[in-house]
Amino acid sequence: MKLFDVYPLYNVTPVSAKGIVVTDEKGQDYLDFYGGHAVISIGHSHPHYVKRLKDQLDKIGFYSNAVQNPLQEELAEKLGQLSGCGDYNLFLCNSGAEANENALKMASFVTGKSKVIAFKNGFHGRTSAAVATTDNPSINAPINQQQKVNFLELNDIISFKNEIVKKNVCAVIIESIQGVGGLDEPTTQFYQEVAALCRENNVFLIADEVQCGFGRSGKFFAFQHHNIQPDIISVAKGMGNGFPVGGILIHEKYAAKFGMLGTTFGGNHLACVATLAVLEVLEKENLIKNAEELGNYFTEKAKEIPEVKRVKGKGLMLGLEFDFQVADLRKKLIYDHHLFTGGAKDKTVLRILPALNITKQDLDVFFNALKTALS
Numbered sequence: 001m002k003l004f005d006v007y008p009l010y011n012v013t014p015v016s017a018k019g020i021v022v023t024d025e026k027g028q029d030y031l032d033f034y035g036g037h038a039v040i041s042i043g044h045s046h047p048h049y050v051k052r053l054k055d056q057l058d059k060i061g062f063y064s065n066a067v068q069n070p071l072q073e074e075l076a077e078k079l080g081q082l083s084g085c086g087d088y089n090l091f092l093c094n095s096g097a098e099a100n101e102n103a104l105k106m107a108s109f110v111t112g113k114s115k116v117i118a119f120k121n122g123f124h125g126r127t128s129a130a131v132a133t134t135d136n137p138s139i140n141a142p143i144n145q146q147q148k149v150n151f152l153e154l155n156d157i158i159s160f161k162n163e164i165v166k167k168n169v170c171a172v173i174i175e176s177i178q179g180v181g182g183l184d185e186p187t188t189q190f191y192q193e194v195a196a197l198c199r200e201n202n203v204f205l206i207a208d209e210v211q212c213g214f215g216r217s218g219k220f221f222a223f224q225h226h227n228i229q230p231d232i233i234s235v236a237k238g239m240g241n242g243f244p245v246g247g248i249l250i251h252e253k254y255a256a257k258f259g260m261l262g263t264t265f266g267g268n269h270l271a272c273v274a275t276l277a278v279l280e281v282l283e284k285e286n287l288i289k290n291a292e293e294l295g296n297y298f299t300e301k302a303k304e305i306p307e308v309k310r311v312k313g314k315g316l317m318l319g320l321e322f323d324f325q326v327a328d329l330r331k332k333l334i335y336d337h338h339l340f341t342g343g344a345k346d347k348t349v350l351r352i353l354p355a356l357n358i359t360k361q362d363l364d365v366f367f368n369a370l371k372t373a374l375s
Contacts, residue, residue, distance in 0.1 A: 021044070216356065
């Protein structure tokens with residue numbers, strides 16, 4: 001049996017990792033400025049994280065949601081406290097796609113409506129409704145195209161106003177910072193007007209924080225830069241620092257009904273402990289503030305490089321825009337300078353998504369390598 005091809009692969013085989021250093025089978029170290037698609041939020045093999053998971057494995061790793069799991073209550077309380085979203089209820093699942101799938105389902109259940117407004121260059125996952133709201137025809141199979149989704153230009157409030165007043169819209173789903181699309185983001189004015197129009201028209205506002213949440217933007221959630229309150233917040237990626245976990249935060253004004261949402265693996269003991277460990281490290285090491293400060297440092301350093309047209313994003317969710325496609329640059333960085341970086345749908349954008357405990361010295365190494373690669 002052979003593996004199904006998923007991604008084109010770099011010729012690198014990691015076998016161990018610590019902090020932002022990934023080591024391959026030949027003993028070569030690489031600096032990780034991509035975090036495995038923004039997943040590694042507190043660094044590889046963080047000692048507190050490792051200890052929490054090992055200790056939990058000695059007790060119980062999994063049982064279904066047919067029994068009580070006090071770790072879920074502990075996680076909900078801790079997440080509400082650190083995020084400032086104590087007036088939400090938490091539903092736990094396994095991935096960002098599943099989080100968005102359940103968010104869309106919840107909106108449709110409550111409103112009784114079925115149409116969705118999404119945005120061009122957005123990415124929300126590869127399950128049925130999530131992929132239908134993703135602006136990428138190459139991964140949108142005919143079965144997914146049965147979903148009723150209208151794609152609008154980000155920050156075009158006129159088109160949005162014309163669309164949301166139409167009948168049968170249940171939800172608007174929006175990335176507070178677009179990840180795969182290339183680090184574009186809604187303006188504060190646009191986001192606030194969208195939130196107000198959703199309230200006026202009984203439409204759920206779903207903030208997709210799968211990639212930009214859990215401190216990456218310099219605030220716990222990226223929508224908090226804009227002083228709005230979504231109806232549902234979807235989370236995953238950096239939430240578990242590599243352990244598969246996701247969830248949605250549903251505003252408490254929407255009552256849950258038994259059977260409306262469900263999951264076998266979601267919220268298992270190990271997933272809860274992994275997320276609690278991430279939250280504990282974020283708090284103890286003040287990593288959200290670090291993301292803000294180092295994001296500002298990165299932006300100022302990037303402005304010194306003539307080839308960089310624009311720096312996009314916030315905190316440590318950043319993109320460097322060039323006037324050329326960056327595929328060859330990424331190859332130079334990984335093979336010649338041993339740095340992991342990311343690409344985007346916008347092929348002129350180099351995506352930077354390091355762990356939130358990265359240092360200025362690490363960023364200086366990155367910029368020295370970037371300058372050499374560009375020359």
